Amino acid sequence: xxxxxxxxxxxxxxxxxxxxxxxxxxxxxxxxxxxxxxxxxxxxxxxxxxxxxxxxxxxxxxxxxxxxxxxxxxxxxxxxxxxxxxxxxxxxxxxxxxxxxxxxxxxxxxxxxxxxxxxxxxxxxxxxxxxxxxxxxxxxxxxxxxxxxxxxxxxxxxxxxxxxxxxxxxxxxxxxxxxxxxxxxxxxxxxxxxxxxxxxxxxxxxxxxxxxxxxxxxxxxxxxxxxxxxxxxxxxxxxxxxxxxxxxxxxxxxxxxxxxxxxxxxxxxxxxxxxxxxxxxxxxxxxxxxxxxxxxxxxxxxxxxxxxxxxxxxxxxxxxxxxxxxxxxxxxxxxxxxxxxxxxxxxxxxxxxxxxxxxxxxxxxxxxxxxxxxxxxxxxxxxxxxxxxxxxxxxxxxxxxxxxxxxxxxxxxxxxxxxxxxxxxxxxxxxxxxxxxxxxxxxxxxxxxxxxxxxxxxxxxxxxxxxxxxxxxxxxxxxxxxxxxxxxxxxxxxxxxxxxxxxxxxxxxxxxxxxxxxxxxxxxxxxxxxxxxxxxxxxxxxxxxxxxxxxxxxxxxxx
Amino acid sequence: xxxxxxxxxxxxxxxxxxxxxxxxxxxxxxxxxxxxxxxxxxxxxxxxxxxxxxxxxxxxxxxxxxxxxxxxxxxxxxxxxxxxxxxxxxxxxxxxxxxxxxxxxxxxxxxxxxxxxxxxxxxxxxxxxxxxxxxxxxxxxxxxxxxxxxxxxxxxxxxxxxxxxx
Numbered sequence: 001x002x003x004x005x006x007x008x009x010x011x012x013x014x015x016x017x018x019x020x021x022x023x024x025x026x027x028x029x030x031x032x033x034x035x036x037x038x039x040x041x042x043x044x045x046x047x048x049x050x051x052x053x054x055x056x057x058x059x060x061x062x063x064x065x066x067x068x069x070x071x072x073x074x075x076x077x078x079x080x081x082x083x084x085x086x087x088x089x090x091x092x093x094x095x096x097x098x099x100x101x102x103x104x105x106x107x108x109x110x111x112x113x114x115x116x117x118x119x120x121x122x123x124x125x126x127x128x129x130x131x132x133x134x135x136x137x138x139x140x141x142x143x144x145x146x147x148x149x150x151x152x153x154x155x156x157x158x159x160x161x162x163x164x165x166x167x168x169x170x171x172x173x174x175x176x177x178x179x180x181x182x183x184x185x186x187x188x189x190x191x192x193x194x195x196x197x198x199x200x201x202x203x204x205x206x207x208x209x210x211x212x213x214x215x216x217x218x219x220x221x222x223x224x225x226x227x228x229x230x231x232x233x234x235x236x237x238x239x240x241x242x243x244x245x246x247x248x249x250x251x252x253x254x255x256x257x258x259x260x261x262x263x264x265x266x267x268x269x270x271x272x273x274x275x276x277x278x279x280x281x282x283x284x285x286x287x288x289x290x291x292x293x294x295x296x297x298x299x300x301x302x303x304x305x306x307x308x309x310x311x312x313x314x315x316x317x318x319x320x321x322x323x324x325x326x327x328x329x330x331x332x333x334x335x336x337x338x339x340x341x342x343x344x345x346x347x348x349x350x351x352x353x354x355x356x357x358x359x360x361x362x363x364x365x366x367x368x369x370x371x372x373x374x375x376x377x378x379x380x381x382x383x384x385x386x387x388x389x390x391x392x393x394x395x396x397x398x399x400x401x402x403x404x405x406x407x408x409x410x411x412x413x414x415x416x417x418x419x420x421x422x423x424x425x426x427x428x429x430x431x432x433x434x435x436x437x438x439x440x441x442x443x444x445x446x447x448x449x450x451x452x453x454x455x456x457x458x459x460x461x462x463x464x465x466x467x468x469x470x471x472x473x474x475x476x477x478x479x480x481x482x483x484x485x486x487x488x489x490x491x492x493x494x495x496x497x498x499x500x501x502x503x504x505x506x507x508x509x510x511x512x513x514x515x516x517x518x519x520x521x522x523x524x525x526x527x528x529x530x531x532x533x534x535x536x537x538x539x540x541x542x543x544x545x546x547x548x549x550x551x552x553x554x555x556x557x558x559x
Numbered sequence: 560x561x562x563x564x565x566x567x568x569x570x571x572x573x574x575x576x577x578x579x580x581x582x583x584x585x586x587x588x589x590x591x592x593x594x595x596x597x598x599x600x601x602x603x604x605x606x607x608x609x610x611x612x613x614x615x616x617x618x619x620x621x622x623x624x625x626x627x628x629x630x631x632x633x634x635x636x637x638x639x640x641x642x643x644x645x646x647x648x649x650x651x652x653x654x655x656x657x658x659x660x661x662x663x664x665x666x667x668x669x670x671x672x673x674x675x676x677x678x679x680x681x682x683x684x685x686x687x688x689x690x691x692x693x694x695x696x697x698x699x700x701x702x703x704x705x706x707x708x709x710x711x712x713x714x715x716x717x718x719x720x721x722x723x724x725x
Binding site for chain 2: 131132133134135141146148151153176184204205206207208209210212213216224225228229230231232234275278290291294295297298301311312313
């Protein structure tokens with residue numbers, strides 16, 4: 001289906017609710033609706049199977065307009081439909097929840113509540129999403145008049161996780177500092193014996209407030225700030241940001257620069273997947289594979305260093321192009337490195353699909369069907385392992401992917417084994433793409449002149465990160481810094497699926513399940529909770545301590 | 560008797576220093592980092608860099624650790640956990656701040672959820688600059704810390720001075 005027919009279909013579906021339509025870009029449809037129509041409009045889209053919810057953008061339009069704006073972005077292929085809702089700019093205006101229809105919306109709605117001060121009616125969980133526990137009430141960082149002084153810490157409400165017990169059921173808190181986690185996140189699993197009956201999660205330990213910080217920096221400074229959202233997929237963030245800003249400035253990036261960007265993106269995908277393979281193998285107790293894959297990953301790191309000068313935050317992108325060229329001697333070393341890597345990747349593919357003891361940890365674990373993947377809004381390799389054909393490089397080609405298409409890799413079983421297989425096969429495709437790009441580098445400039453001020457407007461750019469679709473909404477007011485940048489990273493969407501699928505598994509499978517989706521906490525930059533029906537009687541730490549003292553006093557008396 | 564006691568104490572002191580310098584166990588805490596430093600720390604464990612040849616081992620529990628390797632600026636939510644991790648470590652303990660953010664706040668200076676850099680929260684013994692520092696630099700920093708342990712001295716305290724106050 002082409003983008004035009006997709007958008008036409010969306011216009012028809014949304015016609016009963018529309019208060020005004022616009023086509024800001026060829027692939028976008030903007031529909032103004034009333035807040036009360038939101039659940040009906042969403043269910044109309046879902047009933048007609050139009051796309052998936054990609055992000056919700058909360059914005060404060062400021063004192064002059066005296067309005068809050070909430071935009072619901074749905075994507076189908078390259079087409080993006082945005083439901084635009086305006087709310088009165090007061091404390092806690094009401095907006096209905098849609099998380100009963102789309103589970104992943106629950107995260108976005110909690111963000112909406114705490115960052116913009118909107119009251120989401122009927123959302124299953126409205127507790128803190130990613131602001132700290134000692135954050136004062138009624139202070140919203142995304143409001144225009146927010147200042148850091150307003151957010152002076154108040155006395156923490158809950159500093160320690162609660163431990164609960166009913167009969168044989170316990171809550172096991174894991175993290176934020178835990179041997180199985182390489183990054184801080186906090187999980188609470190309620191278990192019956194060894195079997196998980198519910199999962200809950202709190203992040204926010206690495207929430208730095210980057211979205212707000214972008215508004216205080218100019219367009220060029222933001223490039224370097226956004227690169228540091230995540231040290232693993234830094235190039236994804238810069239390229240998504242640069243693509244959006246270039247669209248707003250109506251600057252055409254030279255073809256050669258586009259191709260170089262995709263080469264780096266490919267190398268980043270290889271390094272990220274090999275890193276993930278190692279960490280996931282380590283969680284399964286297969287440390288040999290961890291050491292092997294990290295040893296081979298150094299080959300990619302060397303290449304990245306040769307091409308960009310940096311091992312981690314490459315900063316090869318400038319607005320309007322790239323910094324460094326790829327010369328003939330570079331392409332030779334790329335080919336040599338890829339020869340070695342392809343051989344190793346084939347070997348790893350063989351290992352993860354045949355090694356008997358490893359398969360016991362992956363085959364049939366965390367199985368997610370195609371319908372479930374669609375329902376939970378999974379993205380990236382996690383979704384593709386379930387057979388869901390969702391890849392921005394193919395659905396909505398950007399940059400060099402117009403001229404150098406990649407092939408789609410999907411799995412069937414949707415279990416951990418399939419996720420290993422999909423990622424390894426994806427690497428082979430990536431190697432092929434890099435070779436093609438390097439051999440057919442278009443001639444031309446590396447970068448074009450770029451204005452300091454960006455014309456007013458808003459745009460959306462989507463990039464396929466190693467973990468799935470990264471979504472950027474960029475709004476410019478015509479000045480030297482952006483009005484609003486909304487970032488939605490793939491890990492956020494994948495948590496729903498993983499935490500829901502954890503139920504019924506053994507506690508020992510948890511590290512593997514979490515590693516299986518390749519979570520990136522710094523990318524998330526926000527925190528999440530999945531609510532399960534949880535009929536636990538909860539104790540605070542001090543209560544459980546008192547309980548222990550009482551119990552042992554009673555035992556002593558018995559003796 | 561007293562002389563004998565002194566001799567034993569000296570000997571025990573020498574043995575513990577020898578043991579500490581040859582097998583410092585480390586714990587890694589990310590208090591708001593972008594992951595860049597964390598993957599480079601992890602890379603030091605792997606065959607290319609192999610930090611275990613210095614006897615350094617990354618441990619999961621703070622109660623087993625001598626060295627706390629911190630990355631990132633300290634976020635408000637992570638601050639308390641960072642302090643708790645530090646308090647759980649047995650004496651003597653050492654803190655290494657890895658990366659520009661940990662040293663000065665880096666690009667995240669002024670963000671609303673950032674408390675500050677690591678030495679505003681914990682006493683830091685060694686700073687490893689870089690965004691992120693290369694694995695070689697991380698190894699070098701830790702080995703320099705070990706050299707000080709060998710001499711029985713703490714590294715000289717360095718106070719971070721913001722640019723405008725210089």
